[in-house]
Amino acid sequence: MYDYKNIEKKWQKYWEDNKTYKVEIDKNKKKFYSLVEFPYPSGAGVHVGHVKGQTAVDIFSRFKRMNGYNVLNAMGWDAFGLPAENFAIKNKKHPGDFTKKNIENFRRQIKSFGPSFDWDREIDTTDPKYYKWTQWIFLKLFEMGLAYEKDAPINWCPSCKTGLANEEVLDGKCERCESVVEQKNMKQWFLKITDYAEKLLADLDDLDWPEYIKTSQKNWIGKSEGAEIDFEIDGFSEKIKVFTTRIDTIFGCSYVVLAPENKLVLKLKAKIKNWQEVQNYINEIKNKTDLERTDLNKNKSGVCLEGVWAINPFNKERVSIFLADYVLASYGTGAVMAVPAHDERDFEFAKKYNLDIKRVIAKENSSNDNNEECYVDDGFLINSEKFSGLTSFQAREKMIIEGQKNNFVEKKINYKLRDWLFSRQRYWGEPIPIVKCSKCGNVPVPEEELPLVLPEIENYEPSGTGESPLAKIDSWVNVKCPKCGQLAKRETNTMPQWAGSSWYFLRYIDPHNEKKMASEESLKYFMPVDIYFGGAEHTTVHLLYSRFWNKALYDQGIVPVSEPYKRRVQHGLILAEDGRKMSKRWGNVINPDDVIESYGADVMRVYIMFMGPYGDTSAWSTSAINGINRFVNKIWSLLEKEVCDELADKETLNILHKTIKKVGEDIENISFHTAISQLMILLNYLSSLEKINKEVFNVYLKLLAPFTPHLSEEMYQRLNSDVNQSIFDFSWPEYDLDLIKDEKVKIAIQINGKLRDSLEVNFDSEEDFILSLAKERELVQKWLENKEIVKIIFVKNRLINIVVK
RNA sequence: GCCGAUGUGGUGAAACUGGCAAACACGCACGACUCAAAAUCGUGUGCCGCAAGGCUUGUGGGUUCAAGUCCCACCAUCGGCACCA
Secondary structure (H helix, E strand, O other): OOOHHHHHHHHHHHHHHHOOOOOOOOOOOOEEEEEEOOOOOOOOOOOHHHHHHHHHHHHHHHHHHHOOOEEEOOOEEOOOOHHHHHHHHHHOOOHHHHHHHHHHHHHHHHHOOOOOOOHHHOEEOOOHHHHHHHHHHHHHHHHOOOEEEEEEEEEEEOOOOEEEOHHHEEOOEEOOOOOEOEEEEEEEEEEOHHHHHHHHHHHHHHOEOOHHHHHHHHHHHOEEEEEEEEEEEOOOOOEEEEEEOOHHHHHHOOEEEEOOOOOHHHHHHHHOOOHHHHHHHHHHHHOOOHHHHHHOOOOOOEEEEEEEEEEOOOOOOEEEEEEEOOOOOOOOOOEEEEOHHHOHHHHHHHHHHOOOOOOOEEOOOOOOOOOOOOOOOOOEEOOOHHHOOOEHHHHHHHHHHHHHHOOOEEEEEEEOOOOEEOOEOOOOOOEOOEEEEOOOEEEEOOHHHOOOOOOOOOOOOOOOOOOOHHHHOHHHHEEEOOOOOOEEEEOOOEOOOHHHHOOHHHHOOOOOOOOOOOOHHHHHHHOOEOEEEEEHHHOOHHHHHHHHHHHHHHHOOOOOOOOOEOEEEEEOOEEOOOOOOOOOOOOOOOOHHHHHHHHOHHHHHHHHHHOOOOOOOEEOOHHHHHHHHHHHHHHHHHHHOEEEOOOOOHHHHHHHHHHHHHHHHHHHOOOHHHHHHHHHHHHHHHHHOOEEEHHHHHHHHHHHOOOOHHHHHHHHHHHOOOOOOOHHHOOOOOOOHHHHOOOEEEEEEEEOOEEEEEEEEEOOOOHHHHHHHHHHOHHHHHHHOOOOEEEEEEEOOOEEEEEEO
16 A cells, blocks of 8 residues: 555655755746646635645646746735634734744745745735735836826725725625625725736736636626717806717717716706705705616616706707716716617616617618617617718717817726725735825835735724724824924824736745845746636636736836736636535535545645646535545555566556656646546556556656656655656656557448448558458448448548448 | 536547547446455456447537538526616
């Protein structure tokens, strides 16, 4: 039996002592940067999902390394975050202590399954040496005008008396106390990711990422091209600017809608006859939670501003103005033109309030269109004066040109993407390095004063005013303005958890540099990340934020590439044996420690990779892991065989070289489960042999090595007593295409496309020869009796199909 | 509602460019070893049929000598977004 307990420990110690996986810049070698998302070190310890990603990155890295690349592969901790803070509040302890303990546990667990990380490059986002540079990047963004402050509503829990991050709000309720979350206006920091919307969108095209991630990001950015149209207001100098992508429908506009928050309404107050009603409506909406507003999908509400009218600039028609909650203040201009006949929402609203429904787009190119339904697609214009008869596409172009000429239309692109809310009213995060001076405004903390260290504090409980707990430390808050020297106050909000993870891949490259975020030389050598493994939950947020930071730094000439991640691979979830998500609540969590205890790290690694396609969700199976245990022990038992130096026979070489080819290609394509099945096929073959050629044996161990590093090292040492190097110092075996060619092939004989018989012939045998052999077969003759051969289809080395009548 | 993904044995799944569907495993059955069990090893295992043979990749159609693979329509499941004008 394979003694995994001792052998795995032995090799882990060997790797650590010999710094086997240490990597330095080596310009004689091609670099390869593989990355896996670094974990948040929770109290629960490493999850099998972490094992999946980390094993994958390890297999890939070891494979690349054996192929001669200088591989950078490191691990770290995304350690700021709420669980640590909540723990601190509850236990009156510093969140850092809790975090430190968790990190130690994570490190121990990860090391116990033997990944090839260069541990000298380990990073921790809560370490001031690390977050010094998170703050430094923030200041760069501030300098670039990409970090700014503005009043914005935040999620406010009235019972916990604190602001909440979006991630802490579940179904409109506070995650901790379940009270309904309110919106509260506060001055907040934002990062202007919208400035990069176009680049973030356009550059997706060149990335080797799964199409579904690209689509998701595209949808998230949500580009839409259209126009802004000015509607004059009868009797006022103010105009209503609306945004639309369907200017072609403008002759069907029967009213204009403002978001209830739109300030314009105050200016119209004097002429609004039903002001009381309007005001009530505004208040009603203000008191609605986000939950209620978005949940009211089916029941749109609104109020008409009686006594005022907007004027459609195309036909000078007077239309009513409404306030309605189905228009979002935060998108476009906060106002829309309503075309009930050609927009579902307007249609619904118009029916409810009995408003005009004018049809201006017809499906077919004919003037009559009696359709009573709402028609939202493009078509041909009708009832649109001189534009009638045009297609929607043509009309949009012409109308925009005409509108531009007359100064009431502007071309406009809008994005769904919003600026990134960057401040949190929390303790356990990077302090935002800004001093607020009544004279100078927001002043950056001078670079030489970084890191601005998170101060020690007595009580982590939020203050209740919506401010961060840092606001309570007068000695920290009160400082002199770095610019004018007068008394000023520090910004007391901290950064969100996303900050540290938005650039950690840059720090791995040069983690101990005290003068720079990373040296130019090292960035130039190692960037970009060649392959990035991770989970599907980061499809939009983390991947988008970190692309944005990288692009901003690229524009400053700090990083050498505009896109950080060349290739992205995401893994599917591992469910519990019962098919549900693993959760403490169900008591169905698989702890990697237990798996390693009963089977060893190599079995766990291979099992997790063999569960199914890497990107698919699959359920844990105790009996299936037993099968892998058998596999690993069967490999071990090869050592009992006689090893010889006699030349291996053709059959052996054939299957061996097929395996070299397939395993290499499968790893490259992230098809680990089929690579493993090929390794099983070769094992079954080797096990059936009387004796094994030593070279063949060695090649097999190398092919196994990325998957079962401990086992392969041990067996390699035992087999080659003269070698005292790691198997990973040797190169990946090469295959010979000539040896892969089969000498004999099985040819299927089909009659009318149905399999009737088969033949074994020499490779590359010709059609005539095979046909004559086939005709002699009894099984074939039976089907050819009294039939006329119409056609012969021959595919070399595969099949012959005889078509008869 | 929109977008995306996926549908193949009892289960996880495989199948290169259209070319012998079910590789490799799990499970199950039988056998060997054992007083017995576990472990291990061996044999078998898509479905119907005694057999010849027939049927089979979510459903229905189509293209083709040949379709899991291509085209059209539909159904189901999962995931994401969700009043973005």
